[in-house]
Amino acid sequence: MPHPLDRFRHDPSRRLMLRGAVATLLFGVAGRAMAGSAVVAVRVWPAKAYTRITLESDAALKFNQFMVPDPDRLVVDLEGADWNNELANIAARIGTDDPYVKQLRAGRFKPGVVRVVLDLKTEVKPQVFTLEPYGEYKHRLVIDLYPAKAEDPLLSFGDDGGKPDVAKPEANAPTTVAKADKAEKGDKANKQNTISRDKLNTTRMVTIMIDPGHGGEDPGAIGKGGTYEKTVTLAIGKKLKALLDDQPNMRAVLTRDDDFFVPLGERVVKARKVNADLFMSIHADAFVRPDARGSSVFALSEGGASSTAAKWLAQTQNDSDLIGGVRLSVKDPYLAHTLFDLTQTATINDSLKFGRAMLGSIGEVNRLHHGSVEQAAFAVLKAPDIPSILVETAFISNPEEEKRLIDEDYQDKMASALLAGLQHYLAKNPPLARNTLAES
Numbered sequence: 001m002p003h004p005l006d007r008f009r010h011d012p013s014r015r016l017m018l019r020g021a022v023a024t025l026l027f028g029v030a031g032r033a034m035a036g037s038a039v040v041a042v043r044v045w046p047a048k049a050y051t052r053i054t055l056e057s058d059a060a061l062k063f064n065q066f067m068v069p070d071p072d073r074l075v076v077d078l079e080g081a082d083w084n085n086e087l088a089n090i091a092a093r094i095g096t097d098d099p100y101v102k103q104l105r106a107g108r109f110k111p112g113v114v115r116v117v118l119d120l121k122t123e124v125k126p127q128v129f130t131l132e133p134y135g136e137y138k139h140r141l142v143i144d145l146y147p148a149k150a151e152d153p154l155l156s157f158g159d160d161g162g163k164p165d166v167a168k169p170e171a172n173a174p175t176t177v178a179k180a181d182k183a184e185k186g187d188k189a190n191k192q193n194t195i196s197r198d199k200l201n202t203t204r205m206v207t208i209m210i211d212p213g214h215g216g217e218d219p220g221a222i223g224k225g226g227t228y229e230k231t232v233t234l235a236i237g238k239k240l241k242a243l244l245d246d247q248p249n250m251r252a253v254l255t256r257d258d259d260f261f262v263p264l265g266e267r268v269v270k271a272r273k274v275n276a277d278l279f280m281s282i283h284a285d286a287f288v289r290p291d292a293r294g295s296s297v298f299a300l301s302e303g304g305a306s307s308t309a310a311k312w313l314a315q316t317q318n319d320s321d322l323i324g325g326v327r328l329s330v331k332d333p334y335l336a337h338t339l340f341d342l343t344q345t346a347t348i349n350d351s352l353k354f355g356r357a358m359l360g361s362i363g364e365v366n367r368l369h370h371g372s373v374e375q376a377a378f379a380v381l382k383a384p385d386i387p388s389i390l391v392e393t394a395f396i397s398n399p400e401e402e403k404r405l406i407d408e409d410y411q412d413k414m415a416s417a418l419l420a421g422l423q424h425y426l427a428k429n430p431p432l433a434r435n436t437l438a439e440s
């Protein structure tokens, strides 16, 4: 709840007039407003995509930001923040490997104002915003540093030794030289034709968007043994990408390849940017009862959720944006428009087929929690034109399954099962030629 005096503090014109009255009041009310807010934690999530710095405080922080050139610095003044150890030790939060921040420092700038300075390694586009308390988190001031020049999603997710993925003859081009870059590495160009005659009976590159759930500030579910869902989903996602990239005519792109937060809508946007044929979100389930176990597969529902549990789960997963933190002004306008797209029904039918194929193969490595594909309104499954599923690989809240989830062998088996599920689906439902084929 906002402090009754907050609205006056926002308004400088009233400030003078009310100063006397406020001072009297404050003296009477005492405590918090006068003491300012205490920064209780500083967290940094460095990643190539963007670096996030979070200042958590027991009351909302008011801030003022500006850039200073030569050398590039971002200055964030915190009004009414108490000087304390968290701020005094802020420099230690930045590792030398941070892609954007050379140094982080803070100091008492003038009475009532703490100045935080970020010495930058490169030109950035900063976004500074606040988040309301949510779950375990108190008020948060978030400083996101994006690269000044937005990277091409295909370039930034490529892992072929820095070789841009766009060089691959993929997506929009009919090709009999799929994975040409790999063939070149093998220096036998005439092998290309045989390589392209793959099991999937498709003549173009199929792009799979793999979405490791949660990340950064949003840990996802946490196991009793301390395992974070975000860590497990990333490990399995990376293994699956490696397996997929080894297949002829298949290419995988990750929505995140590191421990950083990606808003749900942004994950969908990324999939559409790379022209993904299929989208698969990887998660680990949690339930209040520790004996809940098994893997599940979800697709988007048009109406209500197929079960109360599915509805509850969709709710908790969709809360990700509140936990991880999305600046409200940029929150998925895209999704609002596509929600009722007519193609969605057809896509949901394909998603259900995709999900059934996946259940079949996952059932080989883990017990199934639910024998059929469940449906609920997951925000991350709302691409109108890309068959999308969400896989709950196992229950991280079940101590036995938590142990399996952090076991490399199990992660490998799960990744192989996910690959097999994808292949089964694609064998029966080969992706259509792109519209652009006719023109080329």
Ligand SMILES: [Zn+2]
Residues within 6 Å of the ligand: 213, 214, 220, 221, 229, 283, 284, 317
């Ligand atoms: Zn999850």
